[in-house]
Amino acid sequence: MITIKDVARVAEVSTSTVSRVVRKQGKVGKACRAKVQKVIDELGYRPNINAQALVSKKSNSLGIVIPKVSMPFFGTLACGAEEATKENNYRVLISNADESEQTELDAIDSLIQHRCEAIVFHSVYNNDDTLCELAEKIPGLVFINRFIPKIAHRCVWLDNNLGAQEATRHLISKGHTDIAVITRENINTDAQVRLDGVRTALTNAGIKLIDSMVESASTADMEGGREAVRNLLKKGMKYTAVLAFNDNMAIGVIHELNAQGIRVPEDVSVIGFDDLLIAVACLPELSTMHYPIREMANYAAKLAIELSENSSSSVRTHLFMPHLVERDSVSEAAVIEARAS
Amino acid sequence: MITIKDVARVAEVSTSTVSRVVRKQGKVGKACRAKVQKVIDELGYRPNINAQALVSKKSNSLGIVIPKVSMPFFGTLACGAEEATKENNYRVLISNADESEQTELDAIDSLIQHRCEAIVFHSVYNNDDTLCELAEKIPGLVFINRFIPKIAHRCVWLDNNLGAQEATRHLISKGHTDIAVITRENINTDAQVRLDGVRTALTNAGIKLIDSMVESASTADMEGGREAVRNLLKKGMKYTAVLAFNDNMAIGVIHELNAQGIRVPEDVSVIGFDDLLIAVACLPELSTMHYPIREMANYAAKLAIELSENSSSSVRTHLFMPHLVERDSVSEAAVIEARAS
DNA sequence: CTGTTAGCGCATTCAA
């Protein structure tokens, strides 16, 4: 691998001069610059980023910690963050950590070893206190999809409550009053907040949510959705609409309903949350709440970089809003007796 | 940021000793090791990877160049590669490059600057010659989803021809003889090879493929699939099955067919290629050829690392096979007149 | 078993 010294020697200048032309800063004579550049091109010299990082004490890199890039939601998150780094000329390191508290911490650790100045962290296992401690140690650390009151200005999150309310109101506006809610077990914060939102919207409309209409599945995926529908059937619940915790579950719901000979949306309407690509692959196409994760990640990345450069504890808040995307899985409520018969 | 010197000073040993306990190699007295470890923990010392890479001349990192992580296929690829690095304790750098020949080259360039010893490259824009040149310069460079004869041992690819043949035979086995083929414009190598495979299988079965039954869409996504179906309709083509270039197109086909009142699979069967998550989100669930991209990426990553450490130009070949996944979008052929009427 | 010495490749003073 050819180094700055090689270039300097061949171009018959000092390494300082080569360094200056490489980084395009500092004064260099026109002829000299041309000569050096020529040698750089001929030799195919590429500065060693590790060395640059070491001496300049800046790695110019952004780390992202997410459960798994192969999940479309997180892949999109990663992309959004990456796009934000283009103008800053930052590198992006992605760490997957979907197992435990410890793997998440390890991922952060690895990023620290890289001396990433900015980090966007989507934590699912660690608690607020641990995260707060981390935030104190790392100025450029930002949390995404998480709200921690003590460090609100370091959190980029979504208003899940209002989102759930809007989804619920949409169902209500279509005449639905018998609404089943499918959520996940081990209710995490998001699920809890969304459930609260559903309750609020229902209450405001004078509809009460019966406990047995809320079904928790063990996993938040398609199978979870199917499982929930089966349990609802076992309990003999009647409903004209289903509000699912996320798109994956919603699609599972549609599949299971279909398997039971119940048509969507003619017999039962279904609404999801996230607006993943699969929402549009499903037939009927899924009506859902659009989660602007790409924009949020983009914002979070910029915030992290900004914070790392200038630790002014801004007091801004970073709350995003989901919005309804109407497609084909929700229609006017059918008369419930008709279906139940 | 605390350094190895800080630890050495506090622990009252030399930096070499600290280095030894950090890397868990070399002989260190038990008591001494314990003392140093204690200081490390107390101070929260994390070795600077940039410095390690600089001095040891090994960055222990694997670079991945793909069009875009947010696309599920590539997200899965990235994950597969990442999993392969765990045992080697390598870091992973992901570069998105979906614009042009140049952005791909820039991505590689960035990886070189990082001194990644291993690189898995999914190139879509560059030609074989450019890639060969690159391969000569970078011992640990491996191409995925690409076959370049001159450097076959550096390519991890899929037998698209046989895959297409199998898909075609599946359709034939279900009694289909009027098969429409939906591919993409600017036919890339994969599309061409798959088309060849379809032709071969059809010919072997004594069926001839009419040119007008092959429809190219401008994009290889859902909209492309829909577009192709519309064009087929305009031309008045009759068919009982559609073989699509990939899952996205296949799902577009199903949606468009559905919009035209044609049922899948009762009236027309549809088969895809890739077996993405969306295949299972679709209703009916899509029958498709499973593309073992995760395993391939895993393999490619290991190969890249191996090659980087020991440039023995192995003569092995690295060809993977797709396999059929039967779901619900393919059924026995309907009598074509019945549908056409 | 432990410490000393000498760089890795580069950016950054400071002189010239």
Place this chain on the structure above:
DNA sequence: TTGAATGCGCTAACAG
């Protein structure tokens, strides 16, 4: 405008 000198944090001989 250019070059010489210094050191970033760490590992790798080499002594002891």
